[in-house]
Amino acid sequence: MNTRRWYPVLLPAALFLIVFFVWPEVQFLRLSFEEYQGQARSGGGPTLRNYTDVLSDPFLRKGILTTLRLSAIVAVITALVSYPLAIAIVRAGPRLARAMFVIVVSSMFMSGVVRALGWRVLLGDSGMVNDVLLALHVVDTPVTLYGSFTGVTIGMVHLLIPYAVLGIIPIVESVSPQLLQASYGMGASRPYTFFRVTLPITARGLIAPLLLVFALTAGAFTTPTLLGGGRVGVLSIYIREQTLMLLNYPRGAVYAAILLVLVFAVFLAGFLASGRRARRAKRRGPAATEVTP
Amino acid sequence: MTDLELRGITHRYGTNVAVRNVDLAVRSGEFVTILGTSGSGKTTLLRMIGGYLFPSEGRVVVGGRDVTRLPPQQRNIGTVFQNYALFPHMSVFDNVAYGLRVRRMSRAAVRERVGETLATVGLTGFEKRLPHELSGGQQQRVALARAISIQPSILLMDEPLGALDARLRESIQLEIKRVQRTLKITTIYVTHDQNEAFAMSDRIVLMSHGDIVSVDTPEALFMSPPTPxxxxxxxxxxxxxxxxxxxxxxxxxxxxxxxxxxxxxxxxxxxxxxxxxxxxxxxxxxxxxxxxxxxxxxxxxxxxxxxxxxxxxxxxxxxxxxxxxxxxxxxxxxxxxxxxxxxxxxxxxxxxxxx
CATH class of the missing domain: 2.40.50.140 (Nucleic acid-binding proteins)
Structure with missing residues (x-):
């Protein structure tokens, strides 16, 4: 079938993206090269001064690092939690699988604000999490969770687990039950089968959900604001500060551009990593023609 | 000597009886085909022999040992699955070596056994290929090699030729038969194709709606079928x-x-x-x-x-x-x-x- 015949159908979506996404994005990037001329005013340029200012500011460099660190840690933890969850859903009986799926996905229907506020109660110094830790004598004094990097991490992981599970389920489903049976039939235990069959086959597929969670965390604003208590400085918070409170649009635009470049770089790295493995598999040469003895 | 014995095997899914009170004894080295349409219970029966499914009633005895409740890991039965179920991320060598490595054989022994097995199925030289680089017939032979590499007491084959075109199917039938005769390996083969059953089997078990209709040699089944x-x-x-x-x-x-x-x-x-x-x-x-x-x-x-x-x-x-x-x-x-x-x-x- 000729794909070109379908191009007109894509036109509305393309127009929408160009008008409401690409064009504002370009405007915003252009702003980052203009000079700040007092509240909400800018012009002149183009200049790289905004960039050099930001990148030489240790406070902002820390913000960049915090954002990257949070995104990476949240991505890894979310994947570690979601992967077994996805396997359980795929391998469970139909009824249990549906129940687990509904429980996981239903939390997506709740606003991130509500969930962050819920965690704020749970993570407080006299919140339930600390109560449990104290009661079990894991700690002697309450741990600072609310208003800390750990607290934001917990909130973000919880927020993003459904996305990761939804992304991982089809990957786990691609490992057919027959493959597992073949392994069992040859005497392999369940753990052996997991490490030699399921994990290697699904590993490459995990990159996409990991990247998704990374990007969503890097751009997240609500949870770091509500659970960070002003002590977890990520770029999204600084962007808001510059554009909505200080009205320094060029500065805000620079932060946004940096965030964009960082996420893009991580995506590129991820795709290159998964692409290289695919190429390596291909390089072993084309299929031979059938040889009939 | 009897290699496989099924005694009163029944399997129910809820109220639906997939296999009803099946008795069967298979001699050592025999090639027995379970023939039937889809829904006849033939694959269910095969899965119970392999340990992938437990019977609701009855016993499965392999080589004199009751394996009814044992998982597949403890049965030493080789299976060729319908779609081969080759490990897509492993080379031909690693696929065939899989069961041997599970058994912790030494590297040298693994290499030797894989070499022999691939020679048996005519795939020497294909060690480094990945499954997706092979034709359907070659994949089929890798699956066979993987199943026989562990020197199983019984070889199970579940419609192994279903995905191949007709011409190739005939040559692979001969190939499977040759390997089976050379190794004298007791084989249970499942198919819905009576020509395939006639061409390969020592005996044919004809199933319909979970029951065994007849157990006989291909000639006898053709010459004097017991029912309409x-x-x-x-x-x-x-x-x-x-x-x-x-x-x-x-x-x-x-x-x-x-x-x-x-x-x-x-x-x-x-x-x-x-x-x-x-x-x-x-x-x-x-x-x-x-x-x-x-x-x-x-x-x-x-x-x-x-x-x-x-x-x-x-x-x-x-x-x-x-x-x-x-x-x-x-x-x-x-x-x-x-x-x-x-x-x-x-x-x-x-x-x-x-x-």
């Missing part, structure tokens, strides 16, 4: 008839819509069950006009409603009216569609069977 179902399955015709009179092992029957009484043989039919006249296609004589051909009186009038040229022969489907249909051969290619013909047979060749 078995007869139709192996390519005979089964025409519903009414018994006029019966005397010991022979009698006269009427085909609906025909006035002529025809002779048939068989045990005395039971009165309350329907009767079917069963006859092999190569025993049916077809002529243009009523008359005698080869000493057989062609008495029944019919019409050719189907004509299939198979290369070696022409297979005719002849409608006798009232739902009765015969299959006959026409090696001289004398008849066309819609020809009116007369058919007959030797009284000894037609049997009356009841379900």
């Amino acid at each position: 179902f078995a007869a139709e399955f192996v390519g005979h015709c089964a025409v519903p008839v009414r018994v006029v009179r019966w005397n010991g092992r022979a009698g006269q029957v009427l085909v609906p819509g025909h006035e002529v009484e025809v002779t048939a043989v068989g045990p005395t039919p039971e009165a309350d069950k329907p009767c079917y006249l069963v006859i092999a296609p190569d025993k049916v004589r077809v002529t243009e006009a009523p008359g005698t051909t080869g000493g057989v009186a062609a008495q029944l009038r019919g019409r050719v409603v189907g004509r299939r040229f198979t290369g070696l022969n022409v297979v005719l489907t002849i409608d006798l009216g009232d739902g009765g249909r015969l299959t006959a051969l026409d090696p001289e290619r004398r008849f066309r569609d819609d020809d009116v013909v007369h058919v007959g047979w030797n009284g000894d060749d037609a049997k009356v069977l009841q379900p």
Whole structure:
């Protein structure tokens, strides 16, 4: 079938993206090269001064690092939690699988604000999490969770687990039950089968959900604001500060551009990593023609 | 020696009985095919032998050991799955070595055994290939190699040729048979294709709706199918008839819509069950006009409603009216569609069977 015949159908979506996404994005990037001329005013340029200012500011460099660190840690933890969850859903009986799926996905229907506020109660110094830790004598004094990097991490992981599970389920489903049976039939235990069959086959597929969670965390604003208590400085918070409170649009635009470049770089790295493995598999040469003895 | 014994195996899914009270003994080195349509319970039975499914009742005994409740890991049974189930991320070598590495064989021993096994299936030199770089037939042979590499006590094959084209299927049938005979490996083979079953098996287990219909050699099953179902399955015709009179092992029957009484043989039919006249296609004589051909009186009038040229022969489907249909051969290619013909047979060749 000729794909070109379908191009007109894509036109509305393309127009929408160009008008409401690409064009504002370009405007915003252009702003980052203009000079700040007092509240909400800018012009002149183009200049790289905004960039050099930001990148030489240790406070902002820390913000960049915090954002990257949070995104990476949240991505890894979310994947570690979601992967077994996805396997359980795929391998469970139909009824249990549906129940687990509904429980996981239903939390997506709740606003991130509500969930962050819920965690704020749970993570407080006299919140339930600390109560449990104290009661079990894991700690002697309450741990600072609310208003800390750990607290934001917990909130973000919880927020993003459904996305990761939804992304991982089809990957786990691609490992057919027959493959597992073949392994069992040859005497392999369940753990052996997991490490030699399921994990290697699904590993490459995990990159996409990991990247998704990374990007969503890097751009997240609500949870770091509500659970960070002003002590977890990520770029999204600084962007808001510059554009909505200080009205320094060029500065805000620079932060946004940096965030964009960082996420893009991580995506590129991820795709290159998964692409290289695919190429390596291909390089072993084309299929031979059938040889009939 | 008996390698596999099934005693009263039953499997239920809820109220649905997939396999009902199956008894079967398979001798060492024997090639037994479980033949049946989809839903006959043949794959369920195979899965219970492999340990992928536990029977609701009955025992599975392998080499004298009761394995009914053992998981597949503890049975040492090799399985070739329908879609091969090759590990897509492993080379041919690693696929075949998988079961050996599980058994913690030394590197040298693994290399030697994989080499031997790949030589047996004719895939030497393909060690480094990945499954997706192989043709269907080659993948099939890797699956076979992987299953026999562990020197299993029984080899199970679940419709292993289903995904291959017809020509390749025949050459792989011979290949599987050759490997099986060389290694003298007890094999249970599942298929819905009676030609495949005939070509490969020492014995055929015919299943229908969870029951075993017959257990016999291919020749015996073809020559004297025990039921109308078995007869139709192996390519005979089964025409519903009414018994006029019966005397010991022979009698006269009427085909609906025909006035002529025809002779048939068989045990005395039971009165309350329907009767079917069963006859092999190569025993049916077809002529243009009523008359005698080869000493057989062609008495029944019919019409050719189907004509299939198979290369070696022409297979005719002849409608006798009232739902009765015969299959006959026409090696001289004398008849066309819609020809009116007369058919007959030797009284000894037609049997009356009841379900």
